[in-house]
Amino acid sequence: MPEQRPDIYRIAVQPGEARASEPHMSGTTEHVVLSTGRALVGPAGEPVELGPGDYVTYPGDTPHVFRALEPDTTAVMVMEHV
Numbered sequence: 001m002p003e004q005r006p007d008i009y010r011i012a013v014q015p016g017e018a019r020a021s022e023p024h025m026s027g028t029t030e031h032v033v034l035s036t037g038r039a040l041v042g043p044a045g046e047p048v049e050l051g052p053g054d055y056v057t058y059p060g061d062t063p064h065v066f067r068a069l070e071p072d073t074t075a076v077m078v079m080e081h082v
Helices: none
Strands: 005-013 019-021 029-036 039-043 048-050 055-059 064-068 073-081
Touching (some): 005 064, 039 073, 048 055
Antiparallel strands (some): 005 073, 029 055, 039 048
């Protein structure tokens, strides 16, 4: 959609404390495709476990997390702003 502005990120993380993100601007959506490793990703209260090739989308305008469960976990994230 022309009114959306996507940002694309490559994520590389190690196991440990979850990276907690505060809500972004209203209407933000995040899309994550896990490349390697395993991770818990999504809304802070309901993250889902992803493995290589798995995809999740969730509202970025609520608290959310990314926590690597294996060493050298990598992912691609697209954040859409309206």
